[in-house]
Amino acid sequence: MRQLALDLGLAPLPTLEAFCADGNEAALDALRRWLRERPAEPLYLWGPPGCGKTHLLRAAALALTERGERAGWLDADVAPQPFDDGWAAVLLDNVQRYDAARQAAAFNWFVNAQTPACGAPRPLLAAGDRPPADLPLRDDLRSRLAWGQVHALRPLPESACRAVLRRLAAARGFALPEEVLDYVLARHARDLGSLTALLERLDGYALRTQRPVTVPLVRAMLAET
Secondary structure (H helix, E strand, O other), rough: OOOOOOOOOOOOOOOOOOOOOOHHHHHHHHHHHHHHOOOOOEEEEHHHHHHHOHHHHHHHHHHHHHHEEEEEEEEEOOOEEEEEOOOOEEEEOOOOOOOOHHHHHHHHHHHHOOOOOOOOOOOOEEEEEOOOOOOOOOOOHHHHOOOOOEEOOOOOOOHOOOHHHHHHHHHHOOOOHHHHHHHHHHHOOOOOOHHHHHHHHHHHHHHHHHHOOOOHHHHHHHHHO
């Protein structure tokens, strides 16, 4: 029987191995090469919300950390900071949401990564919700994001979504009945990011109420929120 406890450390880490690449194998291969070869040209990933962009960037950051390296990270919710010569790489997430200050910081990081004051050039990995040419960014930053490899990410098909949700639930210690998956996929946003967030809420709600994960439990949770 599961114990009522704080929901800490249950979510699996965002690793490359945990990424379901169904239809996105080329992008995953490109990211593995980026980590292995550290190319001078940037790698840019784009696609709709929930297709795995942030997962891949965080997986890259985790891989660098496991090597004992640090990386600069910037997204729309992180305050810009000066470029650090101690960084081994630069990662820019959700670039379509950057305001003027973050665009200026991203451009500065780009220049310093390509021509650092000391050491070899640093690789740059970025992600957004649209191709570089369509980004609402300053021209010099937009052109640099388009300079290297660009890979589109596609949303997972339903069968792959089901497999991922079952795996995430198993990692948290519970099973997802088929009728719960049917109910959720018929009534909730179908992108994987939203579904993963719903799964986390469902797990916490089941722990608090000490009830098994069933369709009535999902109904009760959604009625409360």
